[in-house]
Amino acid sequence: MLALPIVGVSAADLTLRSAELSPEQALTRMIGTADARVSQSHMSGPIYQSPDGTRSLPVGGYKDYDPSKATREKPEPVESLLPPGAQVLKDSTGYTKVRTTHGLLDTQLRELDTHSPLVKGMITLNRGQLPEAPGEVIATQAFLKESGLFVGSSVTPRGATFPYKIVGAYELPDELGRPEIIAPPGTLIAPLNKALTASGGRTVTADDKYLVKVGGAGVTWDAVQAANTKGLIVVSRAVVLHPPADSEVPLYRNEPSAKSERDGNKTVQMAILATVVGLAMLEICLLAGPAFAVGARRSRRQLGLVGANGGDRRHIRSIVLSGGLVLGAVAAVIGTVIGVLLTVVLRPVLEESLGNRFGGFDFRPLELVGIALLAVVTGLLAAIVPAVTASRQTVLASLTGRRGVRRANRVLPVIGLIAIAAGVAIALYGTTSDLGSTVVAGGSALAELGLVALTPVLVGLFGRLGRWLPLSPRLALRDAVRNRGRTAPAVAAVLAAVAGTVAVATYQQSFDAQMRHEYRAELPHGTGLLTVRDNSAYKEVPALREALAKELPLSQRADIDRLVVGKPGCESFSSDPGCGRIELITPKEQRCPLYEDVKGIEAFSEARRKELRQDWRCQESRYGTEHSVLVGDEKVLSVLAVTDPGSVAALKAGQAVSFDKRQVKDGKLTLRIITKQGEDDVMRGRYDETPGEDKVLSVHLAPDTTQNWGVELILPPAAAKAAGLATAPLGSYFGLDGTASSEQRQRIAGEIDRMGVESSLHIEAGYQGDDSLVMLALAVFAGLVTIGAAGIATGLAQADAEADLKTLAAVGAAPRVRRTLSGFQCGVVALMGVVLGSAAGILPAIGLRLTEQRQAEALYRESIEQGLSTMTESVPFVPISLPWETLAGLLVVVPLGAALLAALVTRSSGALARRAAG
Structure with missing residues (x-):
């Protein structure tokens, strides 16, 4: 039993040390052998960043930052901003669906020269070979498992004009569960986007990063800050290994919460570790005492014989203490060896469950020896009380097995009560x-x-x-x-x-x-939503609904339509000729004051802001989902788990149901049909300056406790028709009878792909x-x-x-x-x-x-x-x-x-x- 805690402590020590990557190992998995990784921040203007590149913000903070400027201004190419003479390797990634044996699977596409020395350590090739020619790719083990494909088979991204041969299988040491395929530069994402552009499909957005090798001292903190002025984020090997002082990091001066959060997380983690280790050490001491008491009690006759043959109390104590020392040493060796062997044997299981590989077995001889010595010292200390007890027994009592009556210690319980009270008080004080x-x-x-x-x-x-x-x-x-x-x-x-x-x-x-x-769940647990992404595909919605019923185990389905202004194929907020939109108009007295002042929330004092946050007009965001106004019947309420009898009865009777009381006044709600809109008309639903035709509807207001899942208004088809509003199919809400497996998801994605429709399918798993x-x-x-x-x-x-x-x-x-x-x-x-x-x-x-x-x-x-x-x-x-x-x-x-x-x-x-x- 003395060896059991040593097994746990030594195994935990080796496991934690092996799983904890050193900064150099973490950098190798991230940037290979490069000196730095450079990428666009996608912010207009200069930025501040943390030394490790995990956090960044615009210079001056977000208060005066204009995000629209970043979308209007095209950033300079990263290659032109890198130092001359640097060795540069482009690493491009993008997400799309890939055809599998089951259907379609969301997969990360990657273009990277895997033969470059800079890539060493970023990926691990398990079998096969690296891709060399166009048309060859390697795939992660997770992708092969999910897709049902194998090395030697062909894989085709959706929209590609030709298949790619899988020539090898690899893994990402830090993301074992990621489905991904890698092709040589320029042979995967670019040809795919060219084919998608020609066919009118949605192209893959590539995220480009650059591995940079400059030699010498690498990329210094001054060089990182210089790159920040050009809007670049840099992960530098030299900076991560030798970070600057916090006083030299502008991000920490402008956003103290970044530093506080970093330090706070470290403190909490160390406290948790110290608490667990302390409890484990206490457990070792407590386990050893009873174990030696068993041995001493079973050996009392032999100890009595020692006393009968002339041995005194000192000899008896030495015998029991020597036994504790020997058993402690044996337990130290056995426990340490078993703990190390358990870690070695269970390493693959631990790595698969954690989703990343260890950095190698990190043996710390001094720590393992210290744990082993702990067993020896604990064995010796634990034998003290049994040794003293055995030495005090008379020879007659030891030989006959008789025991005297020992009085209970009256002092120890008092000390225990004081320690409990003091410990609780100290722990509670520590929270402040x-x-x-x-x-x-x-x-x-x-x-x-x-x-x-x-x-x-x-x-x-x-x-x-x-x-x-x-x-x-x-x-x-x-x-x-x-x-x-x-x-x-x-x-x-x-x-x-x-x-x-x-x-x-x-x-x-x-x-x-x-x-x-x-x-934040988007839908009730176990339900889903299938819609077309492009309004122009509204004619394909019936076929989508049939595919949904065919491939997934549905328990119920509620079809929904959308309101149309102008052409049915117009996008929701398009300003093209012949297109319009419908807005829900909130009465002025029911709008949140925080967003009515042209100066914004800064126009209010902090006390007033706190007061308004409790105001019913400011409780939630004013915006719902893209399609917050739906046309449907009472089945929609059933799928969305809305059980209010009044709402169900209203829809059955042909009356609209509203979920936002800010938009309803005297049982009425106003819909504005806007046919003319300008480019600067972005404050929709907040002001009523945009002209249009108003439709006043009689609505039923759902209770405040009703979860609307982003839906603000449901119009029954009869009410939409009576108001003269045109509709077009949008999709379906649905409930599942059980759960949808990965194969079923892939199959329905494949069915949708064969229709040539861009759709969105979401199933809420919680x-x-x-x-x-x-x-x-x-x-x-x-x-x-x-x-x-x-x-x-x-x-x-x-x-x-x-x-x-x-x-x-x-x-x-x-x-x-x-x-x-x-x-x-x-x-x-x-x-x-x-x-x-x-x-x-x-x-x-x-x-x-x-x-x-x-x-x-x-x-x-x-x-x-x-x-x-x-x-x-x-x-x-x-x-x-x-x-x-x-x-x-x-x-x-x-x-x-x-x-x-x-x-x-x-x-x-x-x-x-x-x-x-x-």
């Missing part, structure tokens, strides 16, 4: 302190130590439950309470293991709840968390340690109760009594430890989450002070969520498993004790 996470970790550790000190008393309190239990569990519980010297350390060891697991699980569950809250593997690993680890610690207590209990068990056998007790009693003894220890550990593990997680909440609120207040807030912003949501499933598994499965395992490995019969000769 600048040191934050560090103080929380220290307070949590102190509180847990206090709980460990209080364990003997808590074990006694558990004993009062025995009166309501059947015979066998009652005997097991009373035995555990009467022998707290062996029960309390084992319970404390289980407590430490479970507390660490619950702490990490609670933090992870809370973070997952935060991400789930911040996720928030997709990726913590299931983490939770499973934590639960398994806690279960193993818990069963092991409980097993130690059971072994000690069997050693203590050997005479009683032999007496039971002598008087005719059934053989299963030994198994039943051992199982309940083990289960009782496991259950007590899990209950106490669950309570102890919640404190550090709560402290860390409260610290994160304080940091998030500080950043929010800072953004308000800088005038960066908008009406949709709100106070950060940092919840605390308990992992009920993990807790239930620990409270039920682990004690039950420990009890069954102990019962199975216990012999059902033992040798009868012989009577001593009279």
Whole structure:
């Protein structure tokens, strides 16, 4: 059992060190052997960037930034802005659909000279060869798995005039799950766009990056800043490896939140790591004590013989301490070797689950030796108490197996209560302190130590439950309470293991709840929307609907149309002759004042802004989706999970339904038909200066609690016809009977492609968390340690109760009594430890989450002070969520498993004790 924590710690050390890429390794995967990677920022004018190139903003901030200028002005070619004489390699990427054995698959296309020395380290060729001639590509393992293709088969991007042969399979070390194909420069994206242009299709937008090799000292921070003045973002090897001081980074001076967020994330991560490591170390110490107590108790007769033959207490202590030293050394070697072997064997599984490759096995000999020495020192320290206890026993007591009565320690529980109170107070103080996470970790550790000190008393309190239990569990519980010297350390060891697991699980569950809250679903879970991207393809919508019903398992379908002004094929906001649009006009008194003043939100004081953010007129963004006004029947409400009876009845009766009360006044809503529009007419729906014909409709207003999913108004076909409004097919909402597999998605994409229609298909799958593997690993680890610690207590209990068990056998007790009693003894220890550990593990997680909440609120207040807030912003949501499933598994499965395992490995019969000769 001393080796078990060493296995975990050494495996965790090697795994974390191997998975944690060094800056040089991360750069190699990003830019190969180049000195820098240069790309356009797509912002007009100069920019500021962070040293690692992950963040940037326009000079002067976004307050006075004009994004339309970036679209009007064509940036200079990056090649012309690079230093003369530099070695440059272009890396172009773009997304499109590629034909597969199932249909169509969204795939990243890439043009890159894979033979260039600059690419070394960016990709890993697994089999086959690199592409050389036009018409050859290599594909990632993820693409081959999803598409059903293989090396040697042909692949054709949608719209291409000829297929490409797959000559090799490769992987991206940092993105193992990305479907991607690579072709030589100029042979994939450019020919595809040429073919798409000729056929009138939508071209692929290429994102160009440039790998640059300049030699010498590389690209310095001064060179990076010079490139920033030309609107370029640079990831420089020299700068990342040797970053400048924060005072030399203009981005941090102009946007302090960037630096604060970076430092805050590092602090929280270090605190979490320190908390987990601290709990693991405490667990090692607690596991070792009961283990040596078992050995000393089983060896008491041999130790008594040493005393009978002239040995004194010093000799007995030396024997027990030497045993601890030897066992610690053996555990250190075995645990370290097993931990390293486990990491080596499980590496592919870990890499596939994480989605990226390790940087290689990063053995840190000093760290592994330190972990091993910890086992030796812990073994020696853990043997001290059993050694002292054994040396104090009389020779007669050791030879006969008798034990005296030991009084309970009255001081230790008081110290435990004080430590718990102090630890909780320190942890809560840490949530408001600048040191934050560090103080929380220290307070949590102190509180847990206090709980460990209080364990003997808590074990006694558990004993009062025995009166309501059947015979066998009652005997097991009373035995555990009467022998707290062996029960309390084992319970404390289980407590430490479970507390660490619950702490990490609670933090992870809370973070997952935060991400789930911040996720914004576009549709109800399990529903989808299929629409044409080009209004000119409205005639193909019926065929799209038939393909949808054919390829996907639909439970319901609701067809929708759009309102038309002018030509049915006009784009939604086209200013071409013969085209128009329809606007929802909001009454002036129901518009948000923040956006009515020509000076913008800066015209209001901060207090007034806070007040208006609570105003019902400013609660949400005024804009819905591109097609926020739909024509459809009550089936649309069913798919969108709108259950308001009044809304359903209104649509059935031919009355329109509105979801935004700002647009409705006295039960009426105004639609403006605009046939003449200028190029500067961009403030649609906000002002009513644009002339047009108004249509006033009687509408039913849905309740405020109704989720509209971006839809502002639904017109039944009869109401649209009565108002003289023309319509055209748009698409369909649909619900699924189950889920759509990747093959089904590819097949319907292929069907749509054969029609030659550009469409948009979205199926709402909800928030997709990726913590299931983490939770499973934590639960398994806690279960193993818990069963092991409980097993130690059971072994000690069997050693203590050997005479009683032999007496039971002598008087005719059934053989299963030994198994039943051992199982309940083990289960009782496991259950007590899990209950106490669950309570102890919640404190550090709560402290860390409260610290994160304080940091998030500080950043929010800072953004308000800088005038960066908008009406949709709100106070950060940092919840605390308990992992009920993990807790239930620990409270039920682990004690039950420990009890069954102990019962199975216990012999059902033992040798009868012989009577001593009279």
